[in-house]
C-alpha cells in the first residue's frame with residue numbers, strides 16, 4: 001500500500017499519508033489511488049481538481065460545503081506553505097454534529113485530508129505563500145453552495161491566528177440558528 005489512512009474522529013474525514021521513495025535522482029510518491037482509497041471514497045469518483053493560492057498568513061477561506069444533490073467529498077493537499085485545515089461536521093444525527101477537527105498540512109508532508117459530504121471545509125494560512133490542491137467528487141455548483149461563518153459560536157473553531165482577508169461572501173455566511181439541527185448530504 002502506498003497510502004496510509006488515519007481517522008480524525010469525524011466519520012469519513014481522514015488523513016491520507018503517502019509513502020515517498022527516494023533514490024539518487026530524487027523521490028517519488030503516490031498522492032491518489034482510487035483502489036487504495038476505495039474504502040473512504042465509497043464509490044465516489046474525482047470529477048474536478050482545483051487550486052487556491054493564498055499569499056498572506058492569517059488569511060482564512062471557508063467554511064464551505066455544497067448542499068445535496070451536489071454534496072461532495074474533497075481531498076485537499078498543501079503544495080506550498082503551511083495551513084491549519086478544518087473539517088466541521090454538519091450532518092444531521094451525526095455523533096460528532098457541529099464538532100470540528102483540524103490538521104496542519106504543509107508542502108512536502110505528503111499528507112492530505114479527505115472531507116466527506118455533509119461537512120464544511122476551511123483553512124487558515126500559517127506560512128506565507130500557501131497553495132492548495134483540491135480533488136472534488138462533485139462538480140462546482142454555485143447555486144448549491146452553503147457556508148458556515150468562521151466565527152460561528154455554535155462551531156467555535158479555534159483559529160490559531162487572528163483571521164484576516166476573508167472574502168465578502170465568507171464574512172456574510174449566516175450564523176447557525178439555535179434550531180439548526182444539521183443537513184442531509
Ligand SMILES: Cc1cn([C@H]2C[C@H](O)[C@@H](COP(=O)(O)OP(=O)(O)O[C@H]3O[C@H](C)C(=O)[C@H](O)[C@H]3O)O2)c(=O)[nH]c1=O
Pocket residue numbers: 050052061062064074121122123134140167
Ligand atoms: C470552487 C470554484 C470557485 N470558482 C470561482 C468562484 C469565485 O469567483 C472564485 C473563488 O471561489 P471561492 O471564493 O468560492 O473559493 P474559496 O473561498 O477559495 O473556496 C475554496 O476554499 C475553500 C476552503 C473550500 O473548501 C472550497 O472548496 C474551495 O473552492 O472562483 C470557480 O470558478 N470554480 C470553482 O470550482
